[in-house]
Amino acid sequence: MSKWPEALGERKVESYRKGIEDLPPLPNDSKYEVMTLRFAPNPDFVLHLGSARPAIINYAYKLKYEGLGKKVKFILRFEDTDPRTKRPLPEAYEAIKEDLRWLGIKWDEEYVQSDRMGIYYEIAKKILERGGAYVAAKGSDCTPDDWKRSKVTGKPCKNRDADPSINLELFDRMLEGRYKEGEAVMVIKTNLQHPDPSVRDWVAMRIIDTTKYPHPRVGSRYIVWPTYNFSVSIDDHLMGITHILRAQEHSVNTTKQSFVYTHMGWEQPEAIHFGRLKIVGMTLSKTKLKALGIKWDDIRLPTLAGLRNRGIQPEAIWNIILQVGIKPTDATISSANLFAENRKIIEPRANRYMAVIDPVKVIIEGVNEELTARLPMHPSFPDRGFREITLKSIDSKVTVFISKLDYEKAGIGSVIRLMELMNIEVINKDGNTLIARIHSKDLESAKRVNAPIIQWVPPDGLSIRVVRPENLRLINDVGLAEPAVEQVTSGEIVQFMRYGFVKKIERDRFVYVHD
RNA sequence: GCCCCGGUAGUAUAGCCCGGUCAAGUAUGUGGGCCUUUCGAGCCCGUGACCCGGGUUCAAAUCCCGGCCGGGGCACCA
Numbered sequence: 001m002s003k004w005p006e007a008l009g010e011r012k013v014e015s016y017r018k019g020i021e022d023l024p025p026l027p028n029d030s031k032y033e034v035m036t037l038r039f040a041p042n043p044d045f046v047l048h049l050g051s052a053r054p055a056i057i058n059y060a061y062k063l064k065y066e067g068l069g070k071k072v073k074f075i076l077r078f079e080d081t082d083p084r085t086k087r088p089l090p091e092a093y094e095a096i097k098e099d100l101r102w103l104g105i106k107w108d109e110e111y112v113q114s115d116r117m118g119i120y121y122e123i124a125k126k127i128l129e130r131g132g133a134y135v136a137a138k139g140s141d142c143t144p145d146d147w148k149r150s151k152v153t154g155k156p157c158k159n160r161d162a163d164p165s166i167n168l169e170l171f172d173r174m175l176e177g178r179y180k181e182g183e184a185v186m187v188i189k190t191n192l193q194h195p196d197p198s199v200r201d202w203v204a205m206r207i208i209d210t211t212k213y214p215h216p217r218v219g220s221r222y223i224v225w226p227t228y229n230f231s232v233s234i235d236d237h238l239m240g241i242t243h244i245l246r247a248q249e250h251s252v253n254t255t256k257q258s259f260v261y262t263h264m265g266w267e268q269p270e271a272i273h274f275g276r277l278k279i280v281g282m283t284l285s286k287t288k289l290k291a292l293g294i295k296w297d298d299i300r301l302p303t304l305a306g307l308r309n310r311g312i313q314p315e316a317i318w319n320i321i322l323q324v325g326i327k328p329t330d331a332t333i334s335s336a337n338l339f340a341e342n343r344k345i346i347e348p349r350a351n352r353y354m355a356v357i358d359p360v361k362v363i364i365e366g367v368n369e370e371l372t373a374r375l376p377m378h379p380s381f382p383d384r385g386f387r388e389i390t391l392k393s394i395d396s397k398v399t400v401f402i403s404k405l406d407y408e409k410a411g412i413g414s415v416i417r418l419m420e421l422m423n424i425e426v427i428n429k430d431g432n433t434l435i436a437r438i439h440s441k442d443l444e445s446a447k448r449v450n451a452p453i454i455q456w457v458p459p460d461g462l463s464i465r466v467v468r469p470e471n472l473r474l475i476n477d478v479g480l481a482e483p484a485v486e487q488v489t490s491g492e493i494v495q496f497m498r499y500g501f502v503k504k505i506e507r508d509r510f511v512y513v514h515d
Numbered sequence: 516g517c518c519c520c521g522g523u524a525g526u527a528u529a530g531c532c533c534g535g536u537c538a539a540g541u542a543u544g545u546g547g548g549c550c551u552u553u554c555g556a557g558c559c560c561g562u563g564a565c566c567c568g569g570g571u572u573c574a575a576a577u578c579c580c581g582g583c584c585g586g587g588g589c590a591c592c593a
Contacts, residue, residue: 022529042593085592144591151590185591196518198589206591228593251519252588275521276587323528323542329521330586337527340543347556354553379553419553443552453552497553515555 019322020064023057027270029065032242037062038075039100039107040232042082043092046296047099048303049317049338050277050284056321057274058245059105075239076100076107079232080114081225083215084208088114090216095296099304103314111239113231114217120226121175123234123264124186124205128167132263133204134159135170137184144185151200154192160201174207174224181207188230190259202256204230229253233260241269248273248328275330277321281471282335292472299511300469310469311493311503311513316342339514346493346501346513351377351384353488354419354455355464355481355496358404362434362456364424367391367398373420387484389458391421400456401480403499407434409452415439417446417453419497455497457482466502468512477512 029035037058041051062072076097080088093112100107127133136147141158150157159167167186174184186205194200204227210220226234232253236244244254254271261268282302283289289301297305307317319341324331354375371391377384391398400418410416410426416436417423423446424436439445446453461480468475481496486507488494493503493513501513 040593044593079593082592148590182591187591194518196589197516198518200590203591208591225591227591232593247587248520249587250593253593255519273520273587280526319542320527325528327521327528328587331527334526334543337543343556352553352556375553379551380557382551417552446552453554455553495554495556498555500555 019319020060020067022322023060023064023326026061026065026243026245026272029070029243034071034073034240035062035065035242036073036075036240037243037245038077038236038239038241039105040077040079040235041096042086043078043080043088043096044086045089045286045290046092046095046303046305048284048286048289048301049279049282049307050302052099052103052304052317053274053277053321053324054246055100055105056103056318057326059103060318060322061243061245073108073240074106075241076110077235077239078110078112078114079228080112080215080217081228081231082208083210083225084213087213088216095305102304102308103317109239111235112217113226113235114215116231116235117218117222117225119238120205120231120234121224124171124226124230125168127188127204127260127263128171128186129164130263131164131189132260133186133188134162134167135174135184135186137170137173137179140170144182147185147187147201150192151197156192160189171205174205177223179207181209183207188256188259188263190256196252196255198252199255202229203227204260229256230260233257236269237261237264237266244269244271245326246271246273248275248330272326273328274326275328277324278330278332279338280332280334294472299467300472300474310511311346311501312338312342313345315345342514343501347495348378348380350493350495350501351488352379352495352497353482353485354457355479355485355499356401356403356406356455356457357466357477357479357499359401359457359461359480360404360407360434361432362400362402362407362424362436364398364400364422365427365435365437366396367393367422367438368396369393371398371421373418375420389421389482389484391458399459401459401461402434402454402456403479406452406454410434415446415449415451417443417451418456419453421456423451455499462486462508464508464510466496466510466512 039055039058062074065072078093136142136144146157171186185203187201188204190199190201192200205224207223208225210223214220251273258268279302296303297309299306299310320338370393373389374386376382376386412426415423415425422441423439425439426436428435457480461482462485464479464481466477468477488504490504493501495501500515502510503513504510
């Protein structure tokens with residue numbers, strides 16, 4: 001593929017188009033004047049590769065349809081209606097927005113569900129008035145236990161068919177704080193005979209003791225909270241969402257939510273479900289990731305922040321997500337796949353440097369002159385220039401360092417080419433030092449004897465440390481790098497030749513991106 | 516237990532709706548070669564798949580049935 005040279009410059013949104021064109025059209029796309037899509041994360045954690053999928057797919061559709069001249073709105077909505085079991089993380093609201101910006105995703109409107117409690121109460125009352133819901137409450141004709149039993153027996157409990165005024169009154173009592181957790185719920189009337197028991201008369205409003213579990217944003221102001229299915233139905237309608245693209249785990253929720261739409265006389269939005277994304281060797285379970293006790297932007301984690309810190313480019317994530325597409329099947333991608341995408345992007349950008357891990361000293365005899373190596377910053381782009389490394393000869397000897405791996409492979413009597421410098425013949429190895437003599441200087445001579453070509457570092461090299469994540473462990477590679485590495489700016493990704501791509505984080509510290 | 520969805524190479528995906536152009540495309544992986552002196556980069560060549568069994572049809576990866584396997588969800592999480 002020769003598309004990379006041109007990709008060297010700034011990559012704009014246009015470069016995403018390839019995958020976007022391949023996206024299948026959305027159902028009834030022509031029916032809507034304006035299409036409205038949304039991304040609705042729970043701010044109980046930051047975004048990771050799995051949650052990036054709905055964000056990217058929704059946004060990709062926005063770009064796709066805008067490219068076709070359609071008006072498309074993209075809404076960001078934080079779904080934080082459970083202060084108890086999915087407690088929002090206060091920092092997550094901003095961190096998620098940061099993740100989205102990094103992905104190049106812009107939103108037209110932003111909402112936080114915990115700011116909208118009044119709206120949910122209002123709709124709850126309306127749906128009660130319309131007889132689309134009822135309250136099961138302790139001390140009433142339908143206790144929470146009665147309601148639960150009715151789902152098994154199929155026989156409705158009293159309040160289900162009672163006059164709306166009774167249920168409205170019970171709901172007011174809920175709001176007044178007369179009930180404790182578990183003592184009262186508002187449930188949506190669905191179908192007590194529905195084959196899926198979880199669809200039968202599901203809970204729309206429940207009590208959460210916010211003195212015990214204060215909400216990070218609204219504290220203990222509310223004790224009656226909407227469940228996911230209720231608040232989502234309301235918001236999707238009120239925000240005019242036309243197409244809901246979400247993971248397959250939500251398919252039953254579409255069924256449940258349809259009852260709210262029916263009771264309220266609202267038009268159903270189009271729902272599309274895609275499979276889950278898994279990555280081999282890494283968990284994408286938020287619960288499990290949190291349980292690790294590692295900060296969410298750690299380079300070991302598949303969070304967007306972790307991947308970002310590790311040197312993965314947002315384009316690589318886009319590419320992988322668009323490649324996987326919107327199939328309803330689960331997709332298991334390998335990190336090799338993600339790294340391959342990333343490599344395509346960073347390979348032309350990353351300048352090349354020499355570094356050796358676990359340095360071993362090499363003394364080369366028979367060198368009577370000063371030697372200078374001229375190394376291109378990037379072999380494919382000579383216009384990026386060169387830097388020179390000069391080695392002084394003392395008593396006809398010069399000293400360099402090579403990596404232990406190369407030292408171990410060097411047999412006595414063999415010839416090795418030190419990149420751009422000279423060819424040496426190994427005389428002796430004593431475990432700590434390699435003694436060699438100059439064999440020749442030109443590449444041709446090295447090729448004739450099939451000499452390996454390796455990188456090396458002069459004695460005035462810079463001590464470096466590269467942190468390399470391996471599953472959940474962090475491995476520290478220590479070594480030496482050529483002096484020019486000091487000029488690399490922090491945050492820049494370069495390639496340490498024959499080692500891998502690294503990202504500079506401090507003067508002498510690097511993160512291993514991948515090979 | 517109950518409900519939903521799906522099964523194309525090692526992995527991921529295209530094709531399936533509207534059956535023939537699919538002896539199945541692409542990416543990654545893998546094998547080999549080339550390469551202006553890095554490489555695990557690039558370039559070139561190769562490798563490798565339609566879950567199984569029936570049926571419909573002149574013709575099935577594509578439609579129907581059964582089986583097997585996998586995934587997801589579930590009753591006051593989102």
